[in-house]
Amino acid sequence: MSGEEAPTQQQQPEQQEKKPDEPPPAAAAAADAPQEERSAAPAAEEKTLSFRALVLTGHGGYDKVKLQVKTQSEPRLQPGEVLVRVKACGLNFGELLGRMGMDEMLPSPPVTMGMEGSGVIEAVGEDVKERKVGDRVIVLSLGGMWQEVVVVSASRTFPMPEQMSFEEGAALSxxxxxxxxxxxxxxxxxxxxxxxxxxxxxxxxxxxxxxxxxxxxxxxxxxxxxxxxxxxxxxxxxxxxxxxxxxxxxxxxxxxxxxxxxxxxxxxxxxxxxxxxxxxxxxxxxxxxxxxxxxxxxxxxxxxxxxxxxxxxxxxxxxxxxxxxxxxxxxxxxxxxxxxxxxxxxxxxxxxxxxxxxIVNEELVSRTMFKLLELYGQGKIKPHIDSCYHFEEVADAMRRMHERLNIGKVILLPEAKKEEEKPKSDPEPVENVEKTEAAVEEKKEEAAEEVKEEKD
Amino acid sequence: MSGEEAPTQQQQPEQQEKKPDEPPPAAAAAADAPQEERSAAPAAEEKTLSFRALVLTGHGGYDKVKLQVKTQSEPRLQPGEVLVRVKACGLNFGELLGRMGMDEMLPSPPVTMGMEGSGVIEAVGEDVKERKVGDRVIVLSLGGMWQEVVVVSASRTFPMPEQMSFEEGAALSxxxxxxxxxxxxxxxxxxxxxxxxxxxxxxxxxxxxxxxxxxxxxxxxxxxxxxxxxxxxxxxxxxxxxxxxxxxxxxxxxxxxxxxxxxxxxxxxxxxxxxxxxxxxxxxxxxxxxxxxxxxxxxxxxxxxxxxxxxxxxxxxxxxxxxxxxxxxxxxxxxxxxxxxxxxxxxxxxxxxxxxxxIVNEELVSRTMFKLLELYGQGKIKPHIDSCYHFEEVADAMRRMHERLNIGKVILLPEAKKEEEKPKSDPEPVENVEKTEAAVEEKKEEAAEEVKEEKD
Missing domain, CATH: 3.40.50.720 (NAD(P)-binding Rossmann-like Domain)
Structure with a gap:
């Protein structure tokens, strides 16, 4: 299972040989799984799972992040893992760099980015004692969060306080x-x-x-x-x-x-x-x-x-x-x-x-997250949400950050946008338009600079 | 008053124009002092003060640090200053570097080195409330401690616990x-x-x-x-x-x-x-x-x-x-x-x-010293004294450190060595001699290296 096909954040560079824009059928994805897993779940009995995912298909501009709908066999959880239905994801500067090809750590495209999110646990693997189905959790991952369902180690999930919204949860980590x-x-x-x-x-x-x-x-x-x-x-x-x-x-x-x-x-x-x-x-x-x-x-x-x-x-x-x-x-x-x-x-x-x-020290990250949740509970910290964009609006979300229009966190929502729904963001649309015009000017100038540089 | 002539550690580079090895008479030293000070203390009434001091007379080997006896007018303390009779000084690697001309911060010779020591307060200036004559103190200074008497800001002195020896006091800071x-x-x-x-x-x-x-x-x-x-x-x-x-x-x-x-x-x-x-x-x-x-x-x-x-x-x-x-x-x-x-x-x-x-932040240094004195009082820290040398034996003291023979602190004692006194250090004299022979070999080798390098 490659990063962009499977509901998991465990991206391995060597699993990236699949072509972009071609979500394989569940059978093909299942064929990638190790034989010992297969034997216990014959193809005839396999349930399939469909989910929306944002896939980075190459390095470059906004159009390189594409929304895809994936269908594959339902993931079999390993001990210690949980399946989370993602309700909100954070957009970070790191992902902008990743899209531009400036993050050396990101596996080559096709790959699903996203380090953080929040959601609800839908299934738990063996040996998971501290989380149960239905728990609202924050997920801090190494990548792959920009999809509707993810499989992560339970140790990478943190219980959300009752008063915390999914948007806040996705903005905290x-x-x-x-x-x-x-x-x-x-x-x-x-x-x-x-x-x-x-x-x-x-x-x-x-x-x-x-x-x-x-x-x-x-x-x-x-x-x-x-x-x-x-x-x-x-x-x-x-x-x-x-x-x-x-x-x-x-x-x-x-x-x-x-x-x-x-x-x-x-x-x-x-x-x-x-x-x-x-x-x-x-x-x-x-x-x-x-x-x-x-x-x-x-x-x-x-x-x-x-x-x-x-x-x-x-x-x-x-x-x-x-x-x-x-x-x-x-x-x-x-x-x-x-x-x-x-x-x-x-x-x-x-x-x-x-x-x-x-930072791969899980104990340190975990200790820090619990400290932050304590501070949140005491009202001492509170994420400031700038705006929320549905997955289909990811280009707008990234543009907002690139053009430094956001004040606080930009959130991505896996849920499909309803036809009649108004945009949840852009409190100052008139100025944004003007800003965008300035940005277009800026982009032209940059393009000229790059061309000049390449000539030099 | 230049660094090597006056009982003070306040060495100013611009005060170094005096020739080495010629401690001026008290009258000459007094002539350097500002006129307003002079008026209150006519030359006829001036008391003089004699003290032993180690003076760095140039950059190079052990012979560049010379013991001198200085005689000058008794220092008039500024508000906040104290006069300390020094009982023990610490030898640090920094002073070895200073002698070799490898400490850019040290004023040019002639200059008296020494960052730390311990002693007894003999006089206090105006506005000194927290120290009194007779107090046993540690002095952490910016230099000039290698002499029998020093004038320092009271804020650079720290009260010694009763059970602490002068040697320990000189080794702590x-x-x-x-x-x-x-x-x-x-x-x-x-x-x-x-x-x-x-x-x-x-x-x-x-x-x-x-x-x-x-x-x-x-x-x-x-x-x-x-x-x-x-x-x-x-x-x-x-x-x-x-x-x-x-x-x-x-x-x-x-x-x-x-x-x-x-x-x-x-x-x-x-x-x-x-x-x-x-x-x-x-x-x-x-x-x-x-x-x-x-x-x-x-x-x-x-x-x-x-x-x-x-x-x-x-x-x-x-x-x-x-x-x-x-x-x-x-x-x-x-x-x-x-x-x-x-x-x-x-x-x-x-x-x-x-x-x-x-580190010129006196409040930080002071806070740290009091914390250390507290830890000393609780028996949690204790300086390890390697050996003590009288001022006339300073070359031996430096040699001991250069040849890495010391285990813990090397202490310098301003007090004159008594004729009959046995050396306070060198528990293994035979090995030291052999070590010194090895060091001579080493020095030859180094000299050859330097010559070679200069040729290159």
Whole structure:
């Protein structure tokens, strides 16, 4: 069973030889299964299962993620596994990178992406004691969550509190686990510390309509990642006494949305955030969480106090549009922070890299999830949902994130969209249209850049 | 008043224009002082003060540190300052580097080195409330401690518990503050973590006499730093529940001295410590404290578990004998760990540099010292004193450390050696002699290397 055919997230690169866009019949899928499994379930008695799945069919633009309906034999659960009917999935920046072919860890297409989701348990394998059919659960997986049904290890599922919606459940794991591990495992936030969080808050009011053509590049720079880990991190900082949070934010107005926990908010479109922080705290900050990479990592390092820690967890500066931009990648690479230990010593500083996809310590992830559920129960953290898109609208969902229009989490819903249903998202459609026009301009410019670069 | 003339550690590089070996008379020293101070203390009434001091007169071998007797006007204390009669000073690897001209932070000679000591307060300035004349104190300074009397800020002094000897007091600050800040501020040691500490313990039995000529180089590598921060760190790890310490140690026999807190002891002269650790803990360790630098930093980094932390706090691999070895420096530099953030991210690791001399946060240092004094009071930490040398024996003291003969702290005593007094150290004089012969061989070899290198 290959990743895009089977209701499981256990994607193995070597299982990817199937052609895209051709969901095989259940019999063919069953033929892939090991013989010993087959013997106990003769073909005549096999029940089949149909489900919707988003399949990455190649690397490139939005059209590379296709909705497919798969029919195959009902999965036989291994001991410790559960079958979950997925109600909501999270969309993450990592999946945008995956689509563009910028995630080396993702198996080659065809493959189903998706690290997180929520749903209801429909079946449990042997030796599963802590979960039962009907349980509402969060699933944090290594991939393959963007389908209606998944088979996962029960240890990767976490019980949802009653008051938590499926959308919130799908929004909690990746962003909050990342923020928690970076703040408390790597950087050791304690009372009295100061933290710089990029995109800790998002300012209301879209700016696309006000942007002049020559400002497009500035705009692109300013609208890096909205929400996600930044919002989670600033909420988590609030759980520690006396922590000062410097948050950078984009947007033109200063009424904040989802500001949770930010002490000093800096609109880095209009101000130099390094200078602003130095004005308030001349010695700098103790911790910097950096999703941007490139020259921003250098700025973050320079802002650290002695014994301070920079955690780099992304290189979004290298992503400018829906397709790979080689120039932006090269620029980010060229400007990235490079250090040797003899330079680090006199500085008394720490530099960390973080990538959740490589954290395979299940006990640590599990412990962190239960801690987060406790904080949620206490009302100390709450995911901010930007918008929800049905699977058939996945291109719109990805576009929304690419164009940095989202404030908080973008959710994908496996359930089919009803004909009469209104879109659940896009609170400001007029501005979005204008923004999209700006983005089209931007894309043209990028295409020109790429062409130029390739010529060079 | 320049660093080598005045009883103070406040060395300013611009005050170093005095010629070495010519301690000026008190009148000359007084002439340097600002006019407003002079007016209140006419020359006729000035009391003079004589004291012994170790002065670094140039960069090079042991002979560059000279004992001088200085006579000058009695210092007038500024508000917040105290005058301390020094009873014992610590010798640190940093001072060996300083003598060789390998510490960029040290003002140019003539200068008095010494970061730590202990003594008795003889006078207090205005506004000093928490200290009084007669108090026994530890002094942690930025330099200039190697003299009989020092003037320091009262905030840099810490009250000594009754049961603590002056030697212990002089041994507590640099090594234990360094180990504490690295373990608890940078690396965040918590229950259940594992730590690799180089030279965490020292195995008994000197090996010099057993070394064959062709083994000299191996020996040199094996005998990196004995005691100091490693012993302090392993004692401090014991204060946290369920911490596993992997300690590397040199020496030929397996009866350990000062083993405090080491779970797994690896004699890295005879075994590959990376392979040994992997045997016991295939996933590696959470924290590595690395004083060695060069290729050992790379090994340490490779041994880290995900979310693990490497703290590099030295490059002793670049020091092979009493004089600068350009080849060893180049080799350490060439092999040092160089990283960029894009490499750190998928690894989920942290790299820190630590250098106590640059920690200027007095509140942090003070808080740490009081924590350490509390742990000392509870019997949880105890400095291990290797040997004590009078100021006139400073060359022997430095030689002992250079030749890695010390097990624990080497102490310098300002008090003059009595004629009949037996040496307080060198429990194994015969082996030392042999070791010294080996060292002479080594030095010749190094000199040849340097000449060769310069020719190249």
């Amino acid at each position: 990746v962003n909050y686990v990342s923020a928690y591990l970076m703040l408390f495992e790597m950087a050791n936030v304690r009372p009295g510390k100061s933290v710089l969080i990029h995109m800790a808050a998002v300012l209301s009011g879209r700016v696309a309509c006000m942007i002049q053509p020559h400002e497009t590049r500035v705009m692109r720079r300013a609208e890096r990642i909205t929400g996600g880990v930044g919002i989670a991190a600033s909420q988590l900082c609030q759980t520690v006494q006396d922590v000062t949070v410097f948050g950078t934010a984009s947007g033109s107005k200063h009424e904040t949305i989802a500001q949770g926990g930010v002490t000093h908010l800096i609109d880095y479109r209009t101000k130099d955030y390094v200078a602003e922080i130095r004005k308030i705290s001349p010695k700098g900050v103790d911790i910097v969480l950096d999703p941007l990479g490139g020259s921003d990592s250098q700025k973050g390092f320079s802002l650290l106090k002695p014994l301070g820690t920079l955690v780099v967890y992304g290189a979004t500066n290298s992503v400018t549009g829906p397709k790979k931009n080689l120039l932006a990648i090269a620029k980010t690479w060229y400007n990235q922070l490079s250090l040797n230990t003899l330079k680090l010593m006199p500085a008394n500083k720490a530099v960390c890299g973080f990538y959740l996809g490589h | 640099v090594n234990y503050v360094s180990a504490y800040l690295m373990l608890f501020e940078m690396a965040n040691v918590r229950p259940g973590k594992s730590v690799l500490i180089h030279m965490a313990a020292v195995l008994s039995g000197r090996v010099a006499c057993m070394i064959q000529p062709h083994e000299t180089r191996v020996m040199r590598r094996a005998e990196r730093i004995t005691g100091g921060v490693g012993i302090a760190a392993s004692q401090l790890c014991q204060t946290v529940q369920d911490v596993t310490v992997f300690g590397t140690a040199s020496g030929s026999k397996h009866e350990t001295i000062a083993q405090g807190g080491v779970t797994h002891l690896i004699d890295y002269r005879t075994k590959d410590y990376v392979a040994e650790i992997r045997k016991i803990s295939p996933k590696g360790v959470d924290i590595v404290l690395d004083p060695l630098g060069g290729s050992d930093s790379q090994k340490g980094f490779s041994l880290l578990k995900p979310l693990g932390t490497l703290v590099v706090y030295g490059a002793t691999n670049s020091v092979t004998g009493p004089k600068k070895n350009l080849l060893a420096i180049a080799k350490t530099w060439y092999n040092q760990l160089s990283l960029n953030t894009l490499k750190l991210m998928p690894a989920n690791k942290a790299v820190c540099g630590f250098y106590l001399g640059h």
